[in-house]
Amino acid sequence: MTQMKYTRDHEWVKLEGNDVAVVGITDYAQHALGDLVFIELPKMGATFKKGAHFAVVESVKTAAEVYTPVSGDVIEVNTALESDYDLLKSETDGWIAKFKITDAGELAALMDEAAYKDYLKTVD
Amino acid sequence: MKQTPLHSAHLSLSAKMGEFAGYDMPLYYDLGVLKEHEWVRSHCGIFDVSHMGQITIEGSGALDFLNSMTPSDFSKLKIEAAKYSVFLNQTGGIVDDFIVTHCGEDAYFCVINAGCKDKDIAWLQSKLPENVELKVHDDYALVAVQGIESEQVLREALNLDLSGLGYMKMMAYGDRCYISRLGYTGEDGFELSVPVEDVQILWHRLLAHPSVKPIGLAARDSLRLEMGYCLYGHDIDATTTPREADLEWVMAKDKIASFPEPTRKRVGIVLTDKGIAREGAEILNLAGDKIGILSSGGFSPSLKQSIGQGYVPIDYAAEGTEIQVNVRGNLIPAQITKMPFLKPKTKTGK
Numbered sequence: 036m037t038q039m040k041y042t043r044d045h046e047w048v049k050l051e052g053n054d055v056a057v058v059g060i061t062d063y064a065q066h067a068l069g070d071l072v073f074i075e076l077p078k079m080g081a082t083f084k085k086g087a088h089f090a091v092v093e094s095v096k097t098a099a100e101v102y103t104p105v106s107g108d109v110i111e112v113n114t115a116l117e118s119d120y121d122l123l124k125s126e127t128d129g130w131i132a133k134f135k136i137t138d139a140g141e142l143a144a145l146m147d148e149a150a151y152k153d154y155l156k157t158v159d
Numbered sequence: 160m161k162q163t164p165l166h167s168a169h170l171s172l173s174a175k176m177g178e179f180a181g182y183d184m185p186l187y188y189d190l191g192v193l194k195e196h197e198w199v200r201s202h203c204g205i206f207d208v209s210h211m212g213q214i215t216i217e218g219s220g221a222l223d224f225l226n227s228m229t230p231s232d233f234s235k236l237k238i239e240a241a242k243y244s245v246f247l248n249q250t251g252g253i254v255d256d257f258i259v260t261h262c263g264e265d266a267y268f269c270v271i272n273a274g275c276k277d278k279d280i281a282w283l284q285s286k287l288p289e290n291v292e293l294k295v296h297d298d299y300a301l302v303a304v305q306g307i308e309s310e311q312v313l314r315e316a317l318n319l320d321l322s323g324l325g326y327m328k329m330m331a332y333g334d335r336c337y338i339s340r341l342g343y344t345g346e347d348g349f350e351l352s353v354p355v356e357d358v359q360i361l362w363h364r365l366l367a368h369p370s371v372k373p374i375g376l377a378a379r380d381s382l383r384l385e386m387g388y389c390l391y392g393h394d395i396d397a398t399t400t401p402r403e404a405d406l407e408w409v410m411a412k413d414k415i416a417s418f419p420e421p422t423r424k425r426v427g428i429v430l431t432d433k434g435i436a437r438e439g440a441e442i443l444n445l446a447g448d449k450i451g452i453l454s455s456g457g458f459s460p461s462l463k464q465s466i467g468q469g470y471v472p473i474d475y476a477a478e479g480t481e482i483q484v485n486v487r488g489n490l491i492p493a494q495i496t497k498m499p500f501l502k503p504k505t506k507t508g509k
Contacts, residue, residue: 070193072458073435075487091487093435095192095458096377 041151071120107134163209180274195378203306204374212276220290232411300358305348387498
């Protein structure tokens with residue numbers, strides 16, 4: 036199991052094998068949004084550059100874009116989320132999409148768990 | 160930022176606070192928006208709406224003055240009865256929307272929008288004839304108690320019997336408090352206008368009742384949207400006329416003809432496919448031409464679908480007309496729908 040990495044926009048990402056990145060959103064992000072009422076998932080095969088918005092999660096009060104922390108093609112979409120938003124909370128099943136990536140080095144620049152926890156103290 | 164007299168009470172409830180009309184207001188509390196909305200639809204919610212303006216227009220010319228500033232006719236409004244209306248500018252645009260209660264002989268109590276109150280008061284003052292006086296009740300707070308259990312809550316928490324108070328009616332309680340049976344949620348409920356020094360104890364007594372939860376402005380917005388009520392500055396403003404806003408029902412019949420036939424109209428819109436369309440989203444016809452924008456929009460917790468309001472050309476305003484709404488580049492099928500989106504449960508007139 037590789038280490039989980041985090042972005043300043045509260046996405047998490049972890050590597051599966053050498054070139055598949057699994058991406059979801061953190062507990063903090065979910066708590067800030069409140070109860071979700073809709074999720075817009077990316078299309079299979081779509082290509083995203085690091086930092087592009089690839090999904091949207093919506094609560095009653097707001098729509099929040101989810102940005103991919105890495106560049107790559109969408110190879111798997113977690114359609115189970117569409118009928119169960121609570122699933123997002125699960126560390127194993129709460130991922131939004133899996134990307135086939137070309138540059139695993141992009142993960143190196145992201146925060147590890149300790150750094151993300153420190154970062155959370157500075158927000159809100 | 161300005162604060163209401165209940166500001167510290169909201170902080171002690173760990174409310175998520177945010178700016179609204181220059182006030183630091185509770186957006187939601189620990190339940191969250193969705194559950195707060197559902198709570199009001201099934202039990203009783205209390206809202207601090209003390210940011211709203213409370214004014215009285217009184218004097219021998221008060222009735223004529225009000226009739227001249229609005230498209231309504233208040234001459235048949237009975238004492239203690241309330242009515243919804245709008246102030247109009249010289250071109251017929253809406254300056255504000257408000258509830259007015261005929262609170263005594265030659266006296267009319269108005270609750271005006273927080274974001275409009277300074278402007279309204281200055282504007283009304285500038286137009287005031289000599290035989291009319293404008294009183295601003297800055298020393299009063301306003302608490303809305305909304306939901307099917309409201310009457311029971313007020314009986315049990317405050318020992319008030321309001322079973323005889325009809326919809327859109329006001330009664331005085333003691334010589335300083337005023338209770339009106341109305342609201343902004345479509346539920347049976349009341350608004351309590353009380354002196355600032357009494358509002359803390361009122362709030363805490365209500366909150367102690369097991370049927371009561373505090374409700375923030377976010378759920379207030381989703382509740383009113385389901386009723387198709389206007390939010391000033393969004394669904395109506397100085398560029399919209401009451402006829403365009405589908406508010407002919409507030410107009411005196413003999414005044415309607417003096418306003419031009421509208422070429423566009425405020426309508427209800429539901430998305431017929433997945434997605435949520437919010438304020439600002441473009442409305443398109445089936446050919447893909449832009450025909451308007453959503454003035455309000457969001458997820459309806461009761462209907463579990465996206466609802467909204469917007470202005471469309473009269474040709475598209477008929478119920479059932481199929482349209483599309485642009486949500487982040489996706490054109491989502493939608494339909495013009497009659498409002499309210501949900502049947503109101505307000506007490507019917509007595």
